[in-house]
Amino acid sequence: MVAIAFYSITGQTKKFVVKTGLEAHEIDDAWPQYDMGEDYILITPSYQDFMMDSLVDFLNYKDNKKHLVGIIGCGNRNFNDLFAQTAKKLSVTLKVPILYLMEFSGTDKDVKNVRKIVRGLAKGQSTKEVQKPKEMRGNISFLSDYR
Ligand SMILES: Cc1cc2nc3c(=O)[nH]c(=O)nc-3n(C[C@H](O)[C@H](O)[C@H](O)COP(=O)(O)O)c2cc1C
Secondary structure (H helix, E strand, O other): OOEEEEOOOOOHHHHHHHHHOOOOEEOOOOOOOOOOOOOEEEEEOOOOHHHOHHHHHHHHOOOHHHHEEEEEEEEOHHHHHHOOHHHHHHHHHHOOOEEEEEEOOOOHHHHHHHHHHHHHHHOOOOHHHOOOOOOOOOOOOOOHHHO
């Protein structure tokens, strides 16, 4: 199994993770410093940078940045160019690929697709082999805290 970490503020991402049935570490606002200790993928919603302090603390803890191999971004397409901005900023800043993008707690198809991606990675597939989302438009800059 490939390890998974996720962050959720209003519960949508958590709902998605539960639907996949995949085992995952939830980044906790009360104590974000958790050592993943192995390669993992991150599932993250998108908010303005100032709302992502716990995620920043988690990534900056021990080797968590080094072990991050892929990102799954959640958001809301009504945000247009800022759709999945957190995932996109993290991807650019940490040079880690976005493996999948989706909205809210995901559709049945999203659940199926993400399970397939995770299954592939668990079997030793490289993140380079995962078909990337085409939806990468938008003027995305660096997230300063992650540099
Ligand atoms: C205050 C606020 C700001 C948000 N900003 C963005 C955004 O910039 N881009 C985006 O794609 N979605 C944005 N969203 C939508 C959330 O990322 C989306 O609803 C997500 O599923 C929430 O996940 P969570 O419930 O796990 O926190 C925002 C939502 C709120 C309430």
